[in-house]
Amino acid sequence: MTAKHCGHHDHRREKHRRIFYGIAAFVVLVLFVVFLVWVILRPTKPQFILRDATVYAFNVSASPPFSLSTSMQITISAKNRMDRVGIYYQKLDVYATYRGQQVTLPTMLPATFQGHNDYTVWSPFMYGNSVPVSPGLMGALEQDQNVGAVLLNIKIDGRVKWKVGTWFSGRYHLNANCPAYIKFGSPNAGIPFGPVMKFALAQYCTVDV
Structure with missing residues (x-):
């Protein structure tokens, strides 16, 4: 037993x-x-370049409660640098930030597939009407007025998939940051703004996937 x-x-x-x-x-x-x-x-991150920015409005309220209104159009390109893998941009949102604060609403870019070594160019509009600005941020804006320029960051946030043959991978999070140094004129003039100002930037973006 x-x-x-x-x-x-x-x-x-x-x-x-x-x-x-x-x-x-x-x-x-x-x-x-x-x-x-x-x-x-050899999967490689896509390369993003901020080509230019056309600023239609960048207005700060003169009295409390302080707010910022922004209207601009950017041209941004993305390149698939891989020889054997395609990229499917499933969902991408683009928006502008100033000193870490989002100052425009997110604009959705159209879903796009990139073949091997392909380029894609987008030209989205971005808007932010009367976005509340903290007193601390107003101090930074005043400093930028003295300099005559402002640094905006164009953010791209979304989901991508890799494609090999007929096979698609799972979704990966993509985050890109594109600095846009916008000059508004002489420091003595603060931030005078005309009807439209276009800036050729050709600024490479940092990309995380």
């Missing part, structure tokens, strides 16, 4: 050990395949 019980127990332990080794071997195989695909395909 005891010998039978021990034999049955040892058989179950051996069965569990084989299942464990099988699962471990499968995990190792999957990791090896993923590594092999990565080595062969």
Whole structure:
């Protein structure tokens, strides 16, 4: 009775050990395949460049409560630098920030597929009407008025997929940051603004995926 019980127990332990080794071997195989695909395909982040910015309005209220109204159009390009992998931009939002505060509403870019080494160019409009500005941010704006220029950051946030043949990967988060240094005239004039001001920037963006 005891010998039978021990034999049955040892058989179950051996069965569990084989299942464990099988699962471990499968995990190792999957990791090896993923590594092999990565080595062969060499996935690379897309390259974003802020080409230009056309500013239609950049107005700060003169009295409390302080607010900022912005209206602008940018031209931004993206390049797929990979030879074997396509990129599907599933959902991208673009907006402007000033010193970490979002000052325009997000504008959605159209879903786009990029083949190998393809370029895509977007020219979205961005608006922010009477966006509340903290007193601390007003101090920074006054400093920029003395300099005669302002640094805006164009942010791109969204989801992308990789495409190899007919296979699509899962969704990955993409975040790009494009500095836009906008000059408004001489420091003595503060930030005088005409009807339209266009700035050629050709500014490379930092991209995280």
